[in-house]
Amino acid sequence: MSVFTLTAFVIGSMIGSGIFSLPQAFGRTTGPLGAILAWCIAGAGMLMIALVFQTLSRRKPELDSGISAYVRAGFGEYAGFLSALGYWTVCCLGDVSYFIVVKSTLGALIPAFGHGNTLEAIFVSSILLWLVHILVLHGIKQAASVNTVVTVAKIAAIVTFILVVIFAFDADLFSADWRGEASDAGGLFNQIRGTMLVMTFVFVGVEGASVYSRYARNRRDVGIATVVGFLSVLTLMVMITLLSYGILARPELATLRNPSMAGVMQAAVGSWGAWFVGIALIVSVSGAYIAWSLLAAEVVWSSSKAELMPRFLSRENRNKVPAAAVWFTNGLIQCILILTFFTEEAFLFALKLTGSMILIPYFLVAAYGLKLAWSGEDYGSKEQRHRDLMQAGLATIYAAGLIYAGGLKFLLLSSIVYALGTPLFIIARREQKKPAFTLAEAGFFILLVIGAGFAVYGLASRTIVV
Template sequence: MNNNNKIGLAALTALVFSSMVGAGIFSLPQNMAEVAGVDAMIVGWLITGAGILLLAGCFLHLSRLVPELDGGIYTYAKAGFGDTAGFLSAWGYWLCATIGVVSYLVVAFAAIGSLTDTTDFILFGDGNTIPAFFGESLVLWLVHYLVLRGVKQAALINLLATLAKSLPLILFIGCAWWYFEPAKFTFDHAGHALQTPFIDQVKNTMLITLWVFTGVEGAIILSERAKNRNDIGKATCFGVVFALILYVAISLLSLGVMNRAEVAALPNPSMAGIMALMTGFGGKVLISIGLIISVLASYLSWILYSAEVPCTAAEYGAFPKRFSDKNKNGTSPAALMMTSITVQICLLMVMFTGKGYNTLVLISTSMILIPYFLVAAFLVKLSFRINTTLSVRLIGTGASLYGLWLIYAAGLDALMLSSLLYVPGLILYFYTKRTQRIPAQSS
């Protein structure tokens, strides 16, 4: 690939950060307050912080131990556990990314609706009206055209959008720090009013915290496009640390501005309601605009990932060969088209069923559980195969345990849902193997 189309450290870090810090952060205070008290939130963030840092460490060490494996999510699972595991990882990740970008479009137009709609006039509603569908479709195909013109150009626009969306978040943290009242923060800190056991409160935070960190692998997915391979691990760690600081600060400081029950009762995006309490209607508008910019920037990041994974898998024979063909700008038109058409179909389903952001988040998050676990398990397997240091083995083991904890915390419903969504992927996989006359392998 032409070096002019390569991505530098700043753009890679922005992609990782932007893919994690999207719609979820603006609804995070209400989402967390609805299921857990302060004590359980702190424990949940400690588990998540440690787990995500360990997972980021897996990506960091794997990028150095096996630099020849580009694409990460697919190639790590394939190298560690065979072709079938690799494909399932790629399919699960692709579905997670694709359904995730649908949720971004829906919540972006819901945020616009919160500024334009009234009780007597509903234009965009919760992002599932007919006008919202046409607006979302317009954004979808404009971004499709942008990505066709090249990943580097899309990454540059994402960098600028990331800088713009960070300002309202930093302003919110500053205001929340100023208005913070310890008495509100400590009121019912154990969450007794929820009438939920402590361990269940912690478990209930897990899918929420996993969703807001989905995207940690962004630099690895685009590793083939990095100017310097050493930037891959750095971008991953920088993005995770920046995002973790923002998430913890926003979710906990909010509970010092309003008590837990009040925050739990807020409509989403709940940050806008808290900001309105502190600064008036102008603050609500600022947060809503920040949400729209944030969501569209994250949407751009995830479209890049969605198109990249099938392209990488096709190069190894797991997806049809046409997905590996790239245009002069380094983009796979077939992979991008499959992603855009799938997003368009999902938008139609949202419009006809009336489902919103929360449903899409549940489906998307359930698909990422297995791919993340396989990455960590591959580092454990590799660390013993090539006899790495003890610290590398501990990082892989810790991340694997975190992956198993997430699967347990997600519950049976999420596992059943993800299992059903893997079925069409397996049909495509075995069809591809048959037509290319490549025997399916497993470990």
């Protein structure tokens, strides 16, 4: 893959449905000042994480499967497996959410689709799921080419929105509630805190190029694609957020129906603007779905090749596509799609949970970058080492702060996913005729099981509510 294709993967996986909901998410929580400060903090923090990925791609070119490879190298086999499992779960549930968002958007035209989880919606989603499945099985290059085309199309649509809103921008309206004093979130600190996790979710996908580093024509392209893709998406998201305050008052933004960009566009140019954004959303989600489908299968395949997951998941077809991983991933997505018919609220809860789970792999990757720079391994220049040490230190602190902001309940609830998925790791270890765990890993697994037990009890007794 060229640097352009790798960059398209980063942008395509970051821009999904979340970017179309930013006006409402920020309007509900903060005013323009809080939004600016929040983007500065989150942008700087996520830039540090992106730079850590860039550094690791250059310092450790032999680690060519992204997050799980870095975590494994830094903290052992079981930690690498848990990172891969968490990331894979996020990919699968993210794909399901894209189906629901598209069908919910079309529900305005086709009432049978409802909110995206009716029988008709699930049936059509299932057809689309297996059509993309066939596309991927015919070759990663073909799927990557489709993703690149869709990524260009959705960026063009978002840039069009930005240009239209710039011409309709009202500076007096923008400054009317500068500090967001009427916000239900309270003071400026609480306003900023209320937006941080929202921004983390829309940044997920920044690691896309590192996951596909084995396909890169040049290893240095991985780092370039990561930083360029991140800065491009950050620019778009900041402009969408801030310009919206000049079209509608903050309380009006807070009550918009998602995708709230449609409401902003409608206020700027009329009803055709809402239709334009709706079409752009469908195109955007389609591209993000392809990107995340490829990422999910690649994570499973690379983990199997690294002997963190059972061997059967590394089987490839004649097109050199990880067919077993693709079948395994899409099988899970199909099961979750069916479950959404019965438990929409439970699905949305799981989506929040797995979205927050990405913070743990990010923290571990940042910590590995910090460990590498601290030890001085593979460093010849003190100046470069000190720079990387500062970047990795800031990235680690930022990721740890977000985990803290998410709260203890998410750590407890994520332990359910990790505990239920651990048998895959045990099977892989038995295939290698090795003990399932080291002493330290066994202790950590016990803690996971205890945490999962507390989480299940909390859900049953309703002491844990999301």
